[in-house]
Amino acid sequence: MPGTTLVVGATGTTGSRTAAGLTAAGHRVRAAGRRAKPVAGAEPVAFDWYDPATHGAALDGVGRVYLVPPVGDTDPAAVMLPFLRRARAAGVRRAVLLSSSAVPAGGPAVGAVHEALPGLFDEWAVLRPSWFMQNFTGTHAHARGIRDEGVIRTAAEDGRVAFVDAEDIAAVAVRALTDARAPGTDLVLTGPEALSHDDVAAIATEVTGRPVVHRRLSQEQLADHLTTEVPAPFAALLAGLDRAIAAGAEDRVTDTVRRVTGRPPRGFRAHFEDARRSRPES
Structure with a gap:
C-alpha cells in the first residue's frame, strides 16, 4: 500500500515500538505526539486528539494509521470518530486500533471506536492485548510500587492474567x-501463561532479591488509590x-502472537529479568 503510516502515540509504550518496527522494515512513518519529538527514522509531527487543527498535517499523504486512544478518557469516541472520518476522507485506507482484551466491540471507552471501525475502513484491525508486562517494569504505578515499596496493589484477588510484552504487541x-x-477482525x-498478581510478586521477589507482596484492595479502595494517578471516572x-x-x-x-508473527510470545519472567538487567536499581 502506498503512502506514509501515521503512528499516533509514537513516543508511548506500543507506538514507539511500532514506529521502530515499521522504519526498520523500510516503511515511511510519521510519528505523532503532542510535541513533535524526533523518532529514529520517522518524520515527527505535532498531534493532539483534542486539537483538530493538528490533524490535517498529520494526515497529509497518509495511507495507514496506528491509533492509540487518548489516555485517561472514558469517552474517546467523541474525539476519535471525527478524526477517523476525516482520515477516511483524506485517503487513509487502513486503520489499526489499540484497544484492550478487557473491552469488546461496543464495550466501554474505546469499545465504541472498535464497533465503528469496520464501517469506516475496508481494511482494519483491532488489537486487544492483555495487560502489559511493562506495567511492572516501566513508569506505571505497579512498577513504582515494586521499586519504592515492594508492593503491588490490585483488586484482582486470585484472578489470573496472561500478561503480554509490548514488543509482541x-x-x-x-x-x-x-x-x-x-x-479485518x-x-x-496474550503472553504464554496466565499469572496471578501473587505469582507476579513472587517472580519480582526472586529476580530483585527484595520482598515484593501483592496487597489486595477492595474495588472502592483501589479506585480511591488510583485517583492520585488518573481522573476519578477513569480510576473507577x-x-x-x-x-x-x-x-x-x-x-x-x-x-495470536505466534500465529501472526511466526514466533512465540515472550514470558513474564524473561521480560522481568531483562528489565532488571537494563535497570539494576529497579
Whole structure:
C-alpha cells in the first residue's frame, strides 16, 4: 500500500515500538505526539486528539494509521470518530486500533471506536492485548510500587492474567499495518501463561532479591488509590476491570502472537529479568 503510516502515540509504550518496527522494515512513518519529538527514522509531527487543527498535517499523504486512544478518557469516541472520518476522507485506507482484551466491540471507552471501525475502513484491525508486562517494569504505578515499596496493589484477588510484552504487541501491529491483507477482525493478544498478581510478586521477589507482596484492595479502595494517578471516572473504570480479573475475565491464553508473527510470545519472567538487567536499581 502506498503512502506514509501515521503512528499516533509514537513516543508511548506500543507506538514507539511500532514506529521502530515499521522504519526498520523500510516503511515511511510519521510519528505523532503532542510535541513533535524526533523518532529514529520517522518524520515527527505535532498531534493532539483534542486539537483538530493538528490533524490535517498529520494526515497529509497518509495511507495507514496506528491509533492509540487518548489516555485517561472514558469517552474517546467523541474525539476519535471525527478524526477517523476525516482520515477516511483524506485517503487513509487502513486503520489499526489499540484497544484492550478487557473491552469488546461496543464495550466501554474505546469499545465504541472498535464497533465503528469496520464501517469506516475496508481494511482494519483491532488489537486487544492483555495487560502489559511493562506495567511492572516501566513508569506505571505497579512498577513504582515494586521499586519504592515492594508492593503491588490490585483488586484482582486470585484472578489470573496472561500478561503480554509490548514488543509482541508492536510486532503484531506492524504485520496488521503492512501485510497484503488486513486482518479485518479483532486480535486478542496474550503472553504464554496466565499469572496471578501473587505469582507476579513472587517472580519480582526472586529476580530483585527484595520482598515484593501483592496487597489486595477492595474495588472502592483501589479506585480511591488510583485517583492520585488518573481522573476519578477513569480510576473507577480501571478498578472495575480489576474486579473482572478477579472473576476470571482475563484467565486465557491465545496463540495470536505466534500465529501472526511466526514466533512465540515472550514470558513474564524473561521480560522481568531483562528489565532488571537494563535497570539494576529497579
